[in-house]
Amino acid sequence: MSSPKIVTAAMVAIGDELLSGRTKDKNIGHLADMMTMVGIDLREVRIVPDEEASIAEAINALRTRYDYIFTSGGIGPTHDDITADAVSKAFGVDCIYDERAMALLAAMYERRGMEFSDARKRMARMPQGSRLIPNPVSTAPGFAIGNVHVMAGVPQVFQAMLDAIMPDLQTGTPLLSQSVRSPYGEGDIGTPLTAVQKNHPETSIGSYPKFDGKVFSTDIVVRARDPQALSAAAADVQAMIDAITASRVKA
Amino acid sequence: MSSPKIVTAAMVAIGDELLSGRTKDKNIGHLADMMTMVGIDLREVRIVPDEEASIAEAINALRTRYDYIFTSGGIGPTHDDITADAVSKAFGVDCIYDERAMALLAAMYERRGMEFSDARKRMARMPQGSRLIPNPVSTAPGFAIGNVHVMAGVPQVFQAMLDAIMPDLQTGTPLLSQSVRSPYGEGDIGTPLTAVQKNHPETSIGSYPKFDGKVFSTDIVVRARDPQALSAAAADVQAMIDAITASRVKA
Known part of the structure; x- marks a missing residue:
């Protein structure tokens, strides 16, 4: 890009x-x-x-x-x-x-x-x-x-x-975003998400806790100006969540 | 006070x-x-x-x-x-x-x-x-x-x-407020409201336009720490609105 x-x-x-x-x-x-x-x-x-x-x-x-x-x-x-x-x-x-x-x-x-x-x-x-x-x-x-x-x-x-x-107004290259929904709270995903962010330094990965009164879940939002960088990082975030799910099913 | x-x-x-x-x-x-x-x-x-x-x-x-x-x-x-x-x-x-x-x-x-x-x-x-x-x-x-x-x-x-x-937390003397509803827009009340504010310098009078899609009206909010100053100013605001209404009925 x-x-x-x-x-x-x-x-x-x-x-x-x-x-x-x-x-x-x-x-x-x-x-x-x-x-x-x-x-x-x-x-x-x-x-x-x-x-x-x-x-x-x-x-x-x-x-x-x-x-x-x-x-x-x-x-x-x-x-x-x-x-x-x-x-x-x-x-x-x-x-x-x-x-x-x-x-x-x-x-x-x-x-x-x-x-x-x-x-x-x-x-x-x-x-x-x-x-x-x-x-x-x-x-x-x-x-x-x-x-x-x-x-x-x-x-x-x-x-x-x-x-x-x-x-x-002069406009810039839009900052694209892709959301990945995590059924797990930030405490569960914090460590692996840090690793994903480190592997995708050209993106900015935000993590937004949601609380329904009983349970925390998380919206993970990947932002990047380059569409390819965006989808690569979002795919890794999704893979990270799938890995947590798989480990829980096994356990 | x-x-x-x-x-x-x-x-x-x-x-x-x-x-x-x-x-x-x-x-x-x-x-x-x-x-x-x-x-x-x-x-x-x-x-x-x-x-x-x-x-x-x-x-x-x-x-x-x-x-x-x-x-x-x-x-x-x-x-x-x-x-x-x-x-x-x-x-x-x-x-x-x-x-x-x-x-x-x-x-x-x-x-x-x-x-x-x-x-x-x-x-x-x-x-x-x-x-x-x-x-x-x-x-x-x-x-x-x-x-x-x-x-x-x-x-x-x-x-x-x-x-x-x-x-x-340390708390202060609360800033009291009293609202007066004006059916008239800010353009109608601006000049007389300025006079009311000048007569009540110990209060702060705010004017908040509302727009229902067709017509502007105004919420006038008087604020003061002294309850007597507050009610005196609010009474003068109300009198000002009544005077506008009376002049329109006459006209």
Whole structure:
């Protein structure tokens, strides 16, 4: 296999409600699924509160380390929506009322016979020099500056915005995965599985315990970018499990 | 109200499977709920991969900033369980086979007539000087060193370990909350809500849009440590919504 292309990403999920437990995040798992599908490695996620300094610090810590940063939350019309200010601060640029966003919102409220209030105008604020991220659900756009993509926290809107930007993202060689189900717990398979991993250094073998309330079993997941390496390692994992089964039948 | 006691916490959720989307995390939301209940402020969460350096870096970045650090994942018997090594590295101490943990595990496997294999012995490894965290579900203990509490990733075990340590945690003055339901979207309430927030600086008012596929509504959540401040602000939020309703009926 020719050398794989690696593209990396991180996420910053923004919101007091995620840290208080009031809202159970759904965007992290969705982003993870989408990134895996197109071959972008999600390497780190941070959940931070609605505080300008915390958001800016997380974005600046991550944006130089990874190819893409995605954020969720804090871009609505209320006083606690401060992501635009925080990202502007992180990039050291002014937070302005973007003219394109103002026009989109003005037209939408005009059409619906609603007032384009000061609160609603807040949704047009973004760092100077941003690109717009379309919002087919509720018009108010997200924005991107540099490698940072700022999206809404409401899952339907987050997902629609992500769909809108996906075609423009550089993608890498997908990390393929193959699962092997083990009826045995990790304690039974740990030692032989270490040997399989050592024999297949070009793969990454993960072991995920499951507990049904009485008995542990294990999902073993082999990951590799090369399909041949993947199936060779998965076959050895399966052979390892079959060997345990055979030894128990004999005993 | 006498000056409130503030206790802070952060979490490090460890595991490639959380970042690939294979596993949708359940421990973050559970920890958030429990912390809120006892008055500990969860201030930050990081999700990191199964890499020793990434885990150690996250723990060292957070443990000096917050009163408590909680981790999930990576303490099982397989080769990809490296949290004990990473935490040892973060604290600059040896990762040893803890004698108390070895005794607990040896007795349990003896009782069950199972081999205490090298893989299973891995579950007794922890930083030198750790305190044990009991595991009533499956025996293999978690551990705590300094202010860092290392727990399992399997939700049933994570929850049981957290239950075991909760009585020993210092708790703060709980951050109380009161929700006010708004049938109006954030654009309608943004401007008056900003005024309510300004009149109640000792509270934190969050605004959470909900989208049913057609219409946005809003949950407004007032948070405060002082019950009187909380109810005064919540009453003003409700009055603000009633005023919008009255103005629409008139119009």
